[in-house]
Amino acid sequence: xxxxxxxxxxxxxxxxxxxxxxxxxxxxxxxxxxxxxxxxxxxxxxxxxxxxxxxxxxxxxxxxxxxxxxxxxxxxxxxxxxxxxxxx
Numbered sequence: 548x549x550x551x552x553x554x555x556x557x558x559x560x561x562x563x564x565x566x567x568x569x570x571x572x573x574x575x576x577x578x579x580x581x582x583x584x585x586x587x588x589x590x591x592x593x594x595x596x597x598x599x600x601x602x603x604x605x606x607x608x609x610x611x612x613x614x615x616x617x618x619x620x621x622x623x624x625x626x627x628x629x630x631x632x633x634x635x
Contacts, residue, residue: 551608552578552588553633559616562590565606573598574614576621579631589625591618599627 555562556575563572573590581587586602597620617623617635625631 548632549578549586549602549608551610552602555610556633556635559613559635561593561611561614562588562608563611564608566600566604571600572611573600574616574618576617577623577625577628577631577634579628579633581627582629584629587628589628591621 552562552575554560556578561572562575563570565571572593573588574593575588575590577589579587581599581601588600588602590598590600592598621635623634
C-alpha cells in the first residue's frame with residue numbers, strides 16, 4: 548500500500564509521475580487493487596481525462612498543488628478496482 552498516494556487523495560493534491568515514457572499530472576480519485584491484483588490508481592489526467600494507472604509502471608511520484616474534487620463522472624465504486632484503499 549502506498550501511503551504517499553493515500554495522503555494525496557486525502558488532501559486532494561495532484562500527483563506527477565512518468566508513465567509510458569510520458570510525464571503525467573493527475574488528480575487522484577481512487578486507489579486500490581484492480582481485478583487482476585495489481586495496485587492501481589484511478590485518476591483524472593489533466594487535459595486528457597479519466598485513466599487507470601498501474602503503480603508498478605509509474606515513475607517517481609511527486610505531490611503537487613491541491614485541486615477541487617471530485618471531477619464530473621467520478622465513480623467512487625469503480626468496477627475495475629476489486630479492493631479500495633483510499634478514495635475521494
